Amino acid sequence: MSDQDNGRAGRTPGDPHADEHKMRFLYTLRSRGVTDQRVLDAMERIDRGAFVRGHFEDRSYEDTPLPIGCGQTISQPSVVGLMTQALEVGPRDTVLEVGTGSGYQAAVLSLLCRRVLTVDRHRRLVNEAEALFRQLGLTNITARVADGSRGLPEQAPFDRIMVTAAAEDPPGPLLSQLKIGGIMVLPVGQSDAVQTLIRVTRTAEGFRYDELRQVRFVPLVEGLGQT
Template sequence: MTDEDEGIAERKMRFLYALRSRGITDGRVLTAMERIDRGAFVKGLFAERAYEDTPLPIACGQTISQPSVVALMTQALQLSPRDKVLEIGTGSGYQAAILSLLARRVYTVDRHRRLVREATEVFRQLDLTNITAFAADGSHGLPDQAPFDRILVTAAAEDPPGPLLAQLKIGGIMVVPVGQTDAVQNLIKVTRHETGFEYEEMRPVRFVPLVEGLGSE
């Protein structure tokens, strides 16, 4: 093993320790985070920071989320291997890749065609065959594929979006950042029951806003 390999191995070990220290206790989530190399999704100048617990810039003015937040949101979904999942905001593809190891099928949507193309290529390289990525307006969800067992939104809305709530199965869970501004957002877990929706506030977060329409790239 080269010094560089040892350095990467040590960074990965610290990475997993950091997740546990931030309250990630689900063994399946930790295993998925260990198996999916965040380094595959971070390009260029920031590649050497792939194993830091911090958000990093990606193309189209977006970010790859902080790993502990990815893990927290994934854990909150309480995924089963039979679940069909919708992700709004493909971004780098990192979150969808984690989900793909824990669910039966992942549909992921982003308004930026470039991000969808680049993420799809990484999925292919990693042989993740149960992810379907679309360039589309995520605020409308994917009505043709609904209903979903789980929905994960990686952009902040002022309220949990009505079209997405409508596409959630009875008994389903949606995790979404909600906030009026960049500065004040909370991660919300929504559970759909026969009689309505139950909302649980999880923690403060900062995400890019959920924007309607397709991007220019």
């Protein structure tokens, strides 16, 4: 892993092109619909390069998903920004993230809320993400190995829930763990087809569903992984 000590969206601390990389990165986010200044500030501070490993490191700042191991991917930055923006995270919120993956999304969320609980079915990914969180000084993230489709009922209810893997329908356990007034953002649809990113808002009368855009994510799988 390289560039892990650099907490901003440049290449390395001594990179003469760091400012150019950062400006281009932020321009791409804005041009693709990420306009919330708090989200942009958080994504400027969290260096995506710290979360991309191996020979894909040179592509860290491209707006594209990249492999990270265990058959998973790190989402493209514009999708991370749009999902975070849609979640409307407040500084006092507790957020559940389903699908830790590289840890990049949780790191961005951690700058916007009081606490992030993130779960993944792959122990290897959780361990690697935890190490990065410690290195970056992100002390308000708790990462656990768990079946994300079941959420964390012992910690519920949550102000916000983000799911970074696609289910055919919003999982019932996650809906039940959302506070009244809470928001969940997740992709839904068949894993081998184009999916739809939706925002679910829980009201006193039930749930409101808003379609946001088409996306493509790895499937949400029940149970724990082998690694």
